[in-house]
Amino acid sequence: MPTRYDIVGGRPLQGTLRVSGAKNAALKMIVAALIADGTTTLHNVPRITDVEITLKLCEELGARYRWRDETTVEIDARNINNAVIPLKYSGSTRTPILFVSPLLHRLGKAELTTIGGCSIGPRPINYHIAGLRQLGAHVEEISRTSYRFQADRLHGNIINLEYPSVGATENLLMAAVGARGRTVIRNAAIEPEILNLAGMLQAMGAVVYQDVNRTWIVEGTTRFRAVEYEVMDDRIEAASFAACAVATGGEVLVKGAIQRDMVTFLDWLRKVGGEFDIYPDGIRFYRQDRLRPVNLETDVHPGFMTDWQPPFVVLLTQAEGISVVHETVYESRFGYVEALVSMGAHIQLTNDCLGSRECRFTNKNYLHSALISGPTLLRGGTLHIPDLRAGFAYVMAALIASGESQIYGTEFVQRGYANLIGKLREIGADISETPVETAESP
Known part of the structure; x- marks a missing residue:
């Protein structure tokens, strides 16, 4: 039976978790x-x-x-x-x-x-x-x-x-x-x-x-x-929890986060105001100062991974100023943005290439660049997940937001995140899972 995530946001995430295999x-x-x-x-x-x-x-x-x-x-x-x-x-x-x-x-x-x-x-x-x-x-x-x-x-x-x-x-x-x-x-x-x-x-x-x-x-x-x-540990999952820790103002030790596989992500996290400490078995993520805007472009490895982009965009809604994200890998990656806007995020999409990197989508009608203005107080809402990585972005937005959120389409998240509810509870998230009839889905 399909399920729904019920999340009460607005609390810093604290604690330790272990990522799964990639x-x-x-x-x-x-x-x-x-x-x-x-x-x-x-x-x-x-x-x-x-x-x-x-x-x-x-x-x-x-x-x-x-x-x-x-x-x-x-x-x-x-x-x-x-x-x-x-x-x-x-x-x-x-x-x-x-x-x-x-x-x-x-x-x-x-x-x-x-x-x-x-x-x-x-x-x-x-x-x-x-x-x-x-x-x-x-x-x-x-x-x-x-x-x-x-x-x-x-x-x-x-x-x-x-x-x-x-x-x-x-x-x-x-x-x-x-x-x-x-x-x-x-x-x-x-x-x-x-x-x-x-x-x-x-x-x-x-x-x-x-x-x-x-x-x-x-x-x-x-x-x-x-x-x-x-199988190697999952660097996408590690980055997802890292972004959550920094965005909520918390502190999370992510065991299985490997520095050599996340060098580019770590650099950009530090640029935006996040911080981290490297340990033999993982990385501790936290925030030392206010979050700053950045101009970011996704790319194939060793560039900034496209799967890191959705949670990073949610993080940028909490930065002070205007950030730019230019997606060069998947032309429709920003399909999740409309739901974030409904929660109060200020994000504008454009088909212009807002970056210097060569892009396959130049002069094509794809909304593949985003301008994110923050910081924004997100509000809880009812969301339906369109794809795997957008799914975690919605969960992360709900954890940041004030009030309660209901998230449908959780099967997308379960395609890529093992025991997500259990891991989030380990670091203090107020999240539960409720079976739903198909007709309940918005």
């Missing part, structure tokens, strides 16, 4: 487990909806899985026998396209219909398809949303990505490890989660390494052993 790494590593001929064990896997969906998808393809404990899952891929990626999962997550590469290795074919995920922009699969074709896959477009892939064995090639897409880079890495010869992927994504995936592929028997200028080099092989591997 959603953006765990999903891809579960998919990569299908390449191995045996049982792979993954540790630090978050218990979130997207992970459960991905495991069910593995099961539909012939794999078996079991949870050994709360965060350890075993995946037995020896009996993969179905090349059709089920349509019923395609509307709820972006992961299905990534199954194409393991299926090409195991069965020589794959069939995919449509894809889904959060409504933050189209995120087409053209980069995936173009790269797989360069590796020798025959791709047949059955319909506008359905594709059939075939390849006896992929072969290495030099691939120049038009944009450093995270998903396309991950898919092509998984394709290249089983291809004949060498593959060079240029202008690729180099996020920490991709390094986590590459490390797992290397442990499985692949030769895969990062070269200069956003380049990955892969030497193909045919034998992949099952491994035991650990």
Whole structure:
């Protein structure tokens, strides 16, 4: 049954919590487990909806899985026998396209219909398809949303990505490890989660390494052993709680927050007036002074991560002055702003590029820049979550706001944040979860 979050805001968050394993790494590593001929064990896997969906998808393809404990899952891929990626999962997550590469290795074919995920922009699969074709896959477009892939064995090639897409880079890495010869992927994504995936592929028997200028080099092989591997901690979740601590004027020790994975976020948090102390097992976040406005642009790693943007915008509503945020990764990322305005935030969106960074959305009619004027006293309200990261932004806004808030669409947040209610209660949030009938949703 759907649920609603009931939040009473206006109190500083204080205490200690532990972040979960990274959603953006765990999903891809579960998919990569299908390449191995045996049982792979993954540790630090978050218990979130997207992970459960991905495991069910593995099961539909012939794999078996079991949870050994709360965060350890075993995946037995020896009996993969179905090349059709089920349509019923395609509307709820972006992961299905990534199954194409393991299926090409195991069965020589794959069939995919449509894809889904959060409504933050189209995120087409053209980069995936173009790269797989360069590796020798025959791709047949059955319909506008359905594709059939075939390849006896992929072969290495030099691939120049038009944009450093995270998903396309991950898919092509998984394709290249089983291809004949060498593959060079240029202008690729180099996020920490991709390094986590590459490390797992290397442990499985692949030769895969990062070269200069956003380049990955892969030497193909045919034998992949099952491994035991650990998912990295979630730097997006860590940043989310950090922003909450600073915005509410509290002090929170986030265990599992790793400095090397959050350097850019930490710099911008300090610029806006937040502060932090580094410890061996985490980072303590707090505010020393008033919050200051900034001019910020999102970008691919090592730039400011687009998934950090929504909670940071909420933080900027509490800064003294006018801040500018230029979104260069997803054209519709600011879909959550209207709800913040209804709570009293002063945010204006424009289709102009309010920044110096090269932007794919220049001269296009996308509202991808925001001007945020603060500080603003937010008021509690009734909100409906449109996507995962916006969901946490709404929760954070409700924690800052005076009065009570009711937040619907919590299934979006549960896609990426494990035990969110429990973690927030650990640091003093007044939050509860109530089952609701669909008709109750606004």
